Amino acid sequence: MEHSLTIINMWISAGILLAAYVLIFTEKIHRTTAAILGAVSMTGIGMVFGFYSQEEALAAVDGNTLLLLVAMMMLVTMLRPTGGLEYLGIKLAKMARGDPRRLLVYLCLVTSLFSMVLDNVTTVLIFAPLTVLITRILNINPAPFLIGEAMLSNIGGAATLVGDPPNIMIGSASGLDFMAFIVHMGPMVVPAWIVTISLLLFLFRNQLTPLAGLENGDIDLNEERAIKDYPTLWRVTGALVLTVALFFVHHRLHLFPAYVAWIGVAVALLLSTKGPEKLLAGVEWSVLLFFAALFIIVGGVESSGLLDLIGQQLATFAADPNQLLLSALMVMWAAAVLSAIVDNIPFTITMLPIIAGLESQGAHVTPLWWALAIGVGLGGNVTHIGATANIICVAESERAQYPNSTITPMQWLRVGLPVLFNSLGVVSIVFIVFFEWFL
Amino acid sequence: MKLVDVIKPTGICRPGMRVKDVFRLCVEADVPGIPVVDERQQIIGKLSIRHVLKETCIPDFMVKHAHLLGDTLHHLDISKELLSSVLACPAEDFILPNSPQATSNTPFSKALAIMEEQDTTYLFVVDQGIYKGTISIMGIAHAMIEGT
Numbered sequence: 001m002e003h004s005l006t007i008i009n010m011w012i013s014a015g016i017l018l019a020a021y022v023l024i025f026t027e028k029i030h031r032t033t034a035a036i037l038g039a040v041s042m043t044g045i046g047m048v049f050g051f052y053s054q055e056e057a058l059a060a061v062d063g064n065t066l067l068l069l070v071a072m073m074m075l076v077t078m079l080r081p082t083g084g085l086e087y088l089g090i091k092l093a094k095m096a097r098g099d100p101r102r103l104l105v106y107l108c109l110v111t112s113l114f115s116m117v118l119d120n121v122t123t124v125l126i127f128a129p130l131t132v133l134i135t136r137i138l139n140i141n142p143a144p145f146l147i148g149e150a151m152l153s154n155i156g157g158a159a160t161l162v163g164d165p166p167n168i169m170i171g172s173a174s175g176l177d178f179m180a181f182i183v184h185m186g187p188m189v190v191p192a193w194i195v196t197i198s199l200l201l202f203l204f205r206n207q208l209t210p211l212a213g214l215e216n217g218d219i220d221l222n223e224e225r226a227i228k229d230y231p232t233l234w235r236v237t238g239a240l241v242l243t244v245a246l247f248f249v250h251h252r253l254h255l256f257p258a259y260v261a262w263i264g265v266a267v268a269l270l271l272s273t274k275g276p277e278k279l280l281a282g283v284e285w286s287v288l289l290f291f292a293a294l295f296i297i298v299g300g301v302e303s304s305g306l307l308d309l310i311g312q313q314l315a316t317f318a319a320d321p322n323q324l325l326l327s328a329l330m331v332m333w334a335a336a337v338l339s340a341i342v343d344n345i346p347f348t349i350t351m352l353p354i355i356a357g358l359e360s361q362g363a364h365v366t367p368l369w370w371a372l373a374i375g376v377g378l379g380g381n382v383t384h385i386g387a388t389a390n391i392i393c394v395a396e397s398e399r400a401q402y403p404n405s406t407i408t409p410m411q412w413l414r415v416g417l418p419v420l421f422n423s424l425g426v427v428s429i430v431f432i433v434f435f436e437w438f439l
Numbered sequence: 440m441k442l443v444d445v446i447k448p449t450g451i452c453r454p455g456m457r458v459k460d461v462f463r464l465c466v467e468a469d470v471p472g473i474p475v476v477d478e479r480q481q482i483i484g485k486l487s488i489r490h491v492l493k494e495t496c497i498p499d500f501m502v503k504h505a506h507l508l509g510d511t512l513h514h515l516d517i518s519k520e521l522l523s524s525v526l527a528c529p530a531e532d533f534i535l536p537n538s539p540q541a542t543s544n545t546p547f548s549k550a551l552a553i554m555e556e557q558d559t560t561y562l563f564v565v566d567q568g569i570y571k572g573t574i575s576i577m578g579i580a581h582a583m584i585e586g587t
Contacts, residue, residue: 090507132500133507136515220509399499 006305009051013304016042017350020297025342032286035293042300051304060299061292064172064258065165069291070283071261072162075240076122077282078268082233083226085114085126090223093134098218100140100208101201104148107131108197111149112156116163117244120153124389128396135402137219142400143407144204146393147415151196151381153389155423158377159189161257162247165291166348166376168257173352174369177251181373184438188374188430192423196381199419232272239268294349302353311357319363325435327363328371329428331355335375336424340382340416348376367431367438374427382420384412442550443543445582446564446572449473452486452530459526461486470573474563475534482563482570485538486530494533495525540565541574550574 020038024031039057046052079085092110096103107127114123127149135142157163161171161181171181201208227233243264246253250260269276301307318327331351338347351372359365380387384394384407397407431438450464452475464473465488472487493502496517501508539557541550543566550562554576561575 086504086507129500129503132498133504136498136500137512139514218511220511221504221507222509223507225506396500401498 006051009049009304010306010309012045012049013042013051013301014306016045017297017301021342021346024346030286031343032290032293035290035297039293039296042297046300046303052300056303057296057299060302061295062169062172064256065168065295066288066292068162068168068172068256068258068261069165069288071258071265072119073283074265074276074279075236075243075261075268076118077279078232078236078272078274079118079240080122080126080282081228082230082236083228084233084237085123086130086226087223089127089130090134090219090221090226093221094219094223098138100135100138103134103138104145104200104204104208105197107134107145108148108152108200112152112193115153115156116160117240120157120164120387120389121392124150124153124392128393132396132400133221134219136400137221141207141402141405143397143405143411144200144207146397147407147412148197148200150387150389150393151200151416151419152193154377154380154387155189155193155196158192158374159185160247162261164377165287166344167373169291169345169348169352170369170373171257173356174365176366176369178247178257179249179251182248184370185373187434187437188370188427189377191426191430192374192378195423195426196419199422200415203415203418232274235271236268239264239271242267291345291349294346298349298353301350307353308357311354311361314354315358315361315363318358318365318368319361321364324364324367325432328367328431328438331368332371332375332428332431333424335372336379336382336420339376339379340386340420344376344380344387348372364439367435370438371431375424378420378423378427381423382413382416384409384416386416440547440582440586442541442545442547442564442574445574445578446543447575447578448572451476451570452534454478454531456530457526458491458528458530458533461530462488462491462526468573469577470575471561473573474538474570475530476570481568482538482540482565484534484536485563486533487535490535491525491533495528496521538563542566543571547579551579 016038020034020041023029023034023037043052043054043057046057047054088110089107092106093103096106111123111127128146131145131149132142135145158167159182161167161176161178167181170176171178243261246255246260246263247257250257269279317323335344335347335351338344355365355368355372358368380390384390390412394407394412397405447468447470449468449470450473452461452464452473454477461473465471471489472485474482475484475486477483501515537557539553539559539562541553541562541564543564553562554560560577561573563573564571
């Protein structure tokens with residue numbers, strides 16, 4: 001009797017999860033609204049059927065992830081209006097001396113580096129309009145640059161614990177620290193970066209030639225005027241440098257990444273003359289609520305016992321040391337393919353308890369975490385809607401007012417597919433050859 | 440000083456008009472925009488010179504970085520061909536549905552408050568559905584100078 005009740009609960013929780021995910025992915029209503037509806041339904045129905053309680057729903061929300069995201073959003077909100085990133089962008093563009101290939105590499109490199117610490121959306125929101133302006137001044141098509149910046153921002157974000165929301169979630173669920181991410185994701189991200197930029201240079205070779213008369217690359221933009229607030233720029237940069245430095249040693253100091261980020265916010269606020277109200281307005285509450293609601297939905301499915309059951313089925317395969325590499329590769333490719341089609345956050349949040357559960361079944365799950373992180377990180381590059389950064393770049397291309405600058409879904413796919421298969425192929429080879437490194 | 444003293448009669452944008460016709464009406468009356476009416480003479484919005492220029496002549500990427508731009512970016516300048524094509528566009532392509540309005544009896548303070556709230560420098564004066572003219576911040580300033 002009890003067994004059949006458990007089965008019913010599993011079906012109910014799976015049904016609610018499925019319904020919520022269909023609403024989220026089809027975008028019939030706003031994804032946060034859909035997730036909140038799902039979370040409320042899961043908790044309410046779970047209480048009625050006795051497989052989920054309000055206490056369990058609250059406990060399912062990963063405070064470490066959400067607090068880390070809030071703190072990083074606040075730091076970015078402080079940094080963004082200072083104009084420091086625009087200054088760097090213009091400096092690099094001038095260093096390229098009108099060579100579009102060099103310009104592509106420089107802009108993509110700076111976008112990747114900032115995406116390792118700041119969120120990808122912010123980085124792209126700053127660099128995409130600036131890129132359009134620079135390319136229009138040079139009279140070259142901005143589309144290759146925008147595609148490149150979005151893709152390499154996604155790849156850069158995959159390198160660190162704080163570069164991408166999925167990584168923050170994976171770090172929190174697995175207990176893997178900032179240094180562990182750099183050391184293990186770095187050897188995968190660097191070759192993926194090189195492969196991607198090489199492919200972009202090859203695929204866009206016809207569009208990356210300067211027009212006659214503009215080879216000198218004079219870019220009549222005054223980068224000095226980009227910096228609107230020097231004191232704030234230095235203060236926030238100082239706080240950000242302190243935060244990143246603390247990230248490198250947070251595990252040695254036994255500090256949570258979220259706590260480290262809040263140290264940065266506290267220092268920045270202390271040094272800043274501005275109050276916290278403006279910073280709070282810059283926090284993307286809708287995104288945070290979306291994540292919190294997803295945690296509650298998946299918590300309900302976990303509480304019903306369904307994820308344990310899935311874990312048990314997978315454990316027979318994953319717990320076998322001889323099958324571990326294959327399991328990790330399967331997670332990596334499945335994560336990439338699914339992230340290419342649907343939002344990678346719901347997929348990541350669903351996978352967290354499954355992989356964590358495998359550990360309790362005796363499987364060695366560390367390689368699975370790395371595989372999941374790189375898979376969801378690279379998967380977003382395939383389609384124009386695979387990541388928010390992509391959508392921003394497409395919108396910017398539509399506003400560029402340059403012949404053939406608008407990036408169509410097919411155009412993105414024609415670049416995204418070879419980029420995914422080549423970068424994931426190289427990453428898989430690295431993973432196979434140096435598998436012991438990822439254990 | 441009464442609102443009725445600063446009302447400036449202007450032309451109206453009617454169905455079928457081109458941007459060029461509307462710009463001419465604005466220039467003749469020295470106002471930044473005029474009301475748009477439908478076939479039943481009902482005001483359905485406004486056409487503003489600034490909005491037309493913003494939509495057609497200044498790309499977003501230039502607006503966002505206006506403070507960075509140098510003075511030698513001539514190849515990004517507005518071409519004669521573009522200006523001609525904009526003037527030839529149907530006016531209905533640029534209708535703004537929001538047209539802040541007042542009546543002849545509206546106090547100055549309220550009219551100014553509406554302008555601030557709507558982030559505009561002019562209002563249409565409409566009495567019982569009939570368009571009387573436009574009041575603008577320049578007209579008010581003019582009346583203030585004359586009145587003192």
